[in-house]
Amino acid sequence: MKIYTKTGDKGLTSLIGGTRVPKSSLRIDCYGTVDELNSYLGVLRDQDVNGPRREVLKEIQDRLFTIGAHLATDPTKDPRQRIPDLHPADVALLEAEMDRMDQVLAPLREFVLPGGHPAVSFGHVARCVCRRAERLVIHLSEESPVEDLVIMYLNRLSDYLFVLSRAMAHDLGVAEVTWKPRV
Numbered sequence: 001m002k003i004y005t006k007t008g009d010k011g012l013t014s015l016i017g018g019t020r021v022p023k024s025s026l027r028i029d030c031y032g033t034v035d036e037l038n039s040y041l042g043v044l045r046d047q048d049v050n051g052p053r054r055e056v057l058k059e060i061q062d063r064l065f066t067i068g069a070h071l072a073t074d075p076t077k078d079p080r081q082r083i084p085d086l087h088p089a090d091v092a093l094l095e096a097e098m099d100r101m102d103q104v105l106a107p108l109r110e111f112v113l114p115g116g117h118p119a120v121s122f123g124h125v126a127r128c129v130c131r132r133a134e135r136l137v138i139h140l141s142e143e144s145p146v147e148d149l150v151i152m153y154l155n156r157l158s159d160y161l162f163v164l165s166r167a168m169a170h171d172l173g174v175a176e177v178t179w180k181p182r183v
Contacts, residue, residue, distance in 0.1 A: 017077035030140050031071035033133040038064040040126035047119040049168050063090050075145045086149045094160045101167040110178035117174045123165030130158040
């Protein structure tokens, strides 16, 4: 099977269910942004500092593929294949991991500027891409049905990525740079 099909050469693509839509559609933007986020999760998983977190990061990547499948499915048609499920336990895993990482982090009293180490910076970029995905999915939900758990997961994941960035800085011995507003 060849990777190229030439069916998108005129700017259209197919949703799961067969509906053809413009590649510029909001739905495509949503799952494309989730795919971008998944790529950044791969970068984070590959950072040496995340060795102990690799399995959790892989689990998150799997859930992002699940979310992508939900977003790539035409909500007006029954897909021929079964779409993987997202569960409340997936959100609970993110919360439990944040709670675990928070145990070793200093209480947050100020805004933290992204950076200090490339791994930490990648974490903050992933957090921002996650927030963008969440905004796009919320916009899509105003036009078309989106499972509530998808929005909840993306919201919690951006929080997780913030805590992960702080945990990486802690593990790397990198001081967090706090924002000092000029007033």
